[in-house]
Amino acid sequence: MHDIPKSFFATGAIFALIGMVWGIQMSATHDHTLSPAHGHLNLIGFVAMSIFGTYYALTPQAAAAAMSRVHFWLTSLTVVILAPGIALAIKGQTEMLAQLGSVLGVVSMGLFAWTVLRHGVGSAR
Template sequence: MSRLPLLFLVTAAACMVGGVMLGIGMGMAHDFRLMPVHAHTNLVGWASLALMGLTLRAWPQLAEGKLAVAQFLVSAGSALAFPVGIYFAVIHDAPGLAIVAGMVWLVGALLFLGRLVHLLVAPVRRPAAFAAAE
């Protein structure tokens, strides 16, 4: 069985821990300028990557092949870069990384959607044992 769903979940959990730590730090300092960084770390990093990983676990055929690995690299990489880019946009008025990471995140989301649609419309594959019995 592919370990790709677990890679999604480990990356998601790391984002969750980072988002929680950032939220606690902002609360302790009473400085909430980084709220968008906190929100995107939790939404894009934790929630979205975890849902992708759980989806791959529920439909293991989605975790097969090079496209699945590419989707992980694009999605996880951009989920980690996006909050960093938002930090630079908020604190240093430099939105370039946020824009690029957001566009790369969109590519990962489109890959995920495309793979789900392909699974939906693909013919049902029956195990070889059933085909041999016919």
């Protein structure tokens, strides 16, 4: 199943582009206050999603499982909630979204660990 790896890679690339533009904006304004949010956007939005996409491309039996779609949407939701949540927490407005995003991130990584333990790595032999 090629749609799950493609979904992770395409979404990761979009998050990376957003992160790069945000980084340029921070550099241009000399205001790096929100760099922790920017860093989490890049780390989870690009790096983790690219690693997940690579895993699913290498392990088609895991990509074919329904849980792979749950994993994709959960990770995407994590990024969409966590990065702005960290920015809001830094600005002193609310920590609720950062906390929720953090929990979603842990669940997403736990789901990935479970998937790797269940399916292994690589094609079924």
